[in-house]
Structure formats: structure tokens, C-alpha cells
Amino acid sequence: MKVIELKETVTASNDRDAEALREELNLRGVLLVNLMSGPGAGKTTLLSRTIRDLSDLKIAVLEADLDATVDAETIEALGARAIQAHTDGMCHMDAGMTRAGLEALGTEQTDLVFLENVGNLICPAEFDTGAQLRVMILSIPEGDDKPLKYPLMFRESDALILSKLDALPYFDFDLDKCIQRAKRLNPKIQVFPLSAKTGEGMAAWEAWLRENLIRKTV
Amino acid sequence: MHEMGIVLHLAKTLDETAKQEHLSKIGSVTLQVGEVSGILTDYFVECWDYFKPRHPVLKDSKLILETIEAVTWCDSCKRTYQTVRYGRECPYCHSGETWLLKGNECIIKQIEAEEEAPSAIPEQ
Ligand SMILES: Nc1nc2c(ncn2[C@@H]2O[C@H](COP(=O)(O)OP(=O)(O)OP(=O)(O)O)[C@@H](O)[C@H]2O)c(=O)[nH]1
Ligand SMILES: [Mg+2]
Ligand SMILES: [Zn+2]
Numbered sequence: 419m420k421v422i423e424l425k426e427t428v429t430a431s432n433d434r435d436a437e438a439l440r441e442e443l444n445l446r447g448v449l450l451v452n453l454m455s456g457p458g459a460g461k462t463t464l465l466s467r468t469i470r471d472l473s474d475l476k477i478a479v480l481e482a483d484l485d486a487t488v489d490a491e492t493i494e495a496l497g498a499r500a501i502q503a504h505t506d507g508m509c510h511m512d513a514g515m516t517r518a519g520l521e522a523l524g525t526e527q528t529d530l531v532f533l534e535n536v537g538n539l540i541c542p543a544e545f546d547t548g549a550q551l552r553v554m555i556l557s558i559p560e561g562d563d564k565p566l567k568y569p570l571m572f573r574e575s576d577a578l579i580l581s582k583l584d585a586l587p588y589f590d591f592d593l594d595k596c597i598q599r600a601k602r603l604n605p606k607i608q609v610f611p612l613s614a615k616t617g618e619g620m621a622a623w624e625a626w627l628r629e630n631l632i633r634k635t636v
Numbered sequence: 637m638h639e640m641g642i643v644l645h646l647a648k649t650l651d652e653t654a655k656q657e658h659l660s661k662i663g664s665v666t667l668q669v670g671e672v673s674g675i676l677t678d679y680f681v682e683c684w685d686y687f688k689p690r691h692p693v694l695k696d697s698k699l700i701l702e703t704i705e706a707v708t709w710c711d712s713c714k715r716t717y718q719t720v721r722y723g724r725e726c727p728y729c730h731s732g733e734t735w736l737l738k739g740n741e742c743i744i745k746q747i748e749a750e751e752e753a754p755s756a757i758p759e760q
Contacts, residue, residue: 419663420751424653424744428642428667431649508641540674541638566724569735602711603735 432545435513439520439548447634448525450516450533451627452549454571457537459557460581460614462489465532467614469498471624475529475631480519482511482536489534499523503533510541513548529631539564543571551630557582558589562596565603572603579623583613639675642742643683647691649744654693659749664698666746670739671706671720697747706739 612619706719712731
């Protein structure tokens with residue numbers, strides 16, 4: 419027997435699958451956004467408003483929530499395509515499940531796909547899905563201490579949406595402190611405080627999505 | 637269900653390694669598991685035993701688990717301390733401005749394996 423030192427994370431095979439999927443999506447001109455948050459942070463509400471506002475884009479949604487048929491119906495009522503992904507009872511989506519979901523969805527005519535990941539702030543951060551962008555949502559009622567509790571999620575995200583901004587007067591949430599905590603963990607993180615209910619702050623988030631769209635080469 | 641997902645990827649990663657390195661059999665797998673990785677080791681071993689027979693190279697392998705100590709950083713006094721012992725509040729200055737530095741990872745440190753007989757390796 420010989421000893422082979424690996425020093426690899428256990429999910430190394432997933433990282434490789436994710437990298438391959440990301441390259442394919444870039445070639446196909448499809449932007450995949452992995453949306454992560456705790457339960458009830460406002461993912462579906464945000465998506466509904468974003469889809470309505472970006473009506474010139476072809477948008478599709480991959481729902482990974484454990485019982486998200488209701489969510490899929492909400493999205494489809496807006497004219498976007500939605501499909502239920504199969505997480506096989508897992509607490510996260512991985513690159514293989516994402517690929518299967520995208521194949522079932524079909525992305526030929528699509529500019530932008532949102533993956534509504536399973537609602538929790540731990541497991542989804544550990545699994546690369548192959549998305550070009552990772553966005554996490556933290557809602558005001560959840561509290562400004564979340565960056566301290568879930569540092570990995572904040573480190574791994576490209577953008578942080580602080581949702582339900584209209585609720586700020588009713589909660590003891592220090593916006594500046596929360597942003598400062600997030601930036602200490604991840605200096606490059608883009609922060610979008612917004613309310614999908616009143617529309618405040620939505621324009622900046624939507625402009626950022628547009629900046630990141632991938633030009634179709636074929 | 638976190639353990640199941642991780643074991644699934646672990647088995648796949650090891651299958652790929654075996655193919656790449658021309659290994660016929662993996663005798664042991666040493667994993668380093670962070671103290672606060674959230675992985676329940678008993679359940680993890682159960683999942684491993686369930687998957688093992690489904691992967692020929694892993695069939696007779698032994699799982700060795702090592703623990704990585706969890707360390708928290710205090711952003712107020714810029715010191716580190718043992719997470720499991722003191723929790724979220726810094727024992728030096730009692731600040732709550734603290735976050736985990738390490739201890740939630742799960743790393744394949746090394747494997748012990750047998751190589752394929754040279755004749756079994758396809759000619760390049
Ligand atoms: N005040 C306020 N409430 C909001 C806002 N966005 C969402 N909500 C409310 O928050 C609750 C949860 O919103 P959803 O959009 O369903 O959240 P979700 O993250 O999709 O939830 P799950 O899929 O169940 O995890 C609903 O009652 C929404 O009406 C907002 O901007 N302001
Ligand atoms: Mg939802
Ligand atoms: Zn301190």
C-alpha cells in the first residue's frame with residue numbers, strides 16, 4: 419500500500435463539475451445566479467418583482483426549495499419559465515443537480531436563470547453550483563449579527579441583498595454595522611439594501627444584473 | 637442530510653482519484669473534520685458504510701477521522717481563541733464582534749492505496 423496525500427476538500431469532485439458547467443454557460447451566453455438565503459427572507463417576492471421589471475429579458479427560474487410548487491406557480495404567473503429542481507432531499511443544490519435542472523429547463527432562449535436555492539445559510543454556501551454569480555439575501559427582521567454567525571456564506575457571495583428595507587423602522591437593525599461586518603469578511607461584496615414591496619433600491623440591483631449579463635456569441 | 641451529500645461527493649472524488657492514479661484498491665481514507673463542521677461523525681460513518689459497497693475501489697476501505705480544532709477571531713481585540721470552549725463571546729474582552737476562522741472544514745488528508753498491476757495500465 420502506498421500513501422497518497424490529497425489535502426483536498428471532500429467536495430473537490432463537485433468543484434470540478436461546477437467549473438465545467440460555468441464554462442459551458444459562459445459559452446452559451448446564459449447568466450446563472452445562485453440565490454441563497456434563510457427561509458422566508460423574500461426570495462420569491464424579490465424574483466417576482468425583478469422578473470416584472472426586467473421584462474425585456476428572457477428569464478427562467480430553477481426552484482430548489484423543498485416544497486416550492488407554490489413558488490413555481492407564482493413565477494410562472496408572471497410569464498417567466500419555472501421548473502422544480504430535484505435536490506434528492508438534500509439541504510443544498512450541487513453542480514450535478516443544477517446541470518440536470520438546467521437541462522430539463524432548456525436554456526437556448528434564455529438570458530438569465532435564477533436558482534432559488536434551499537432556504538438555509540449554511541449548506542448552500544459549501545457547494546458550488548456552477549453559477550457565475552452568488553447572491554445572498556438577508557432580511558432586516560433576521561438581524562444584523564448574521565455575518566458573524568454565518569461567515570462562510572458572506573465570504574462566498576458576490577452580492578448581499580438586505581431585503582425588506584421598508585421594515586427597518588420596526589427592527590433593531592443597524593444597517594451600517596451590518597454592511598461593515600459583511601465587508602470585513604468580504605471586501606469585494608456588493609451590497610444592495612432594498613424593498614421588493616415598495617421598490618426602493620430595486621434599480622441598483624437590477625442595473626448590477628444587467629452589467630453581468632453574458633453576451634451571446636452564437 | 638448534510639452528511640449524505642458530503643459522503644456522496646467524497647466517494648465520487650475518491651473514484652476519480654483512483655482512476656487518475658491507477659489505483660485498484662483504497663485501504664484507508666483519512667479525513668480531517670472541523671469541530672464545528674456540523675458533521676455528526678456517527679451518522680457520517682453510517683452513510684459511508686452505505687455507499688462503500690457501491691464503489692468497487694472503496695469496498696474494503698477504512699475511514700479514519702481526525703479532528704481540526706475550531707478557532708474564532710475577535711475583531712475587537714484582534715486575538716483568537718478556542719471556539720468550542722468559549723463560544724461566540726471573546727473570553728479576553730467580552731466582545732461579540734467575533735467570527736469563525738477555521739473549524740468548519742472537511743478535508744481529505746490522505747489515502748492508503750494499492751496500485752494496479754502494471755499490465756492493467758493501458759499503454760499511452
Ligand atoms: N415588508 C416586506 N415584506 C416582504 C418583502 N419581501 C417579502 N416580504 C414578505 O416576507 C414573506 C416571505 O417572502 P417570500 O418571498 O415568500 O420569501 P422566500 O425567501 O421565497 O420564502 P421561502 O421560499 O418560503 O423560503 C412574505 O410574507 C412576503 O410578503 C419586503 O420587501 N417587505
Ligand atoms: Mg420562496
Ligand atoms: Zn476580544
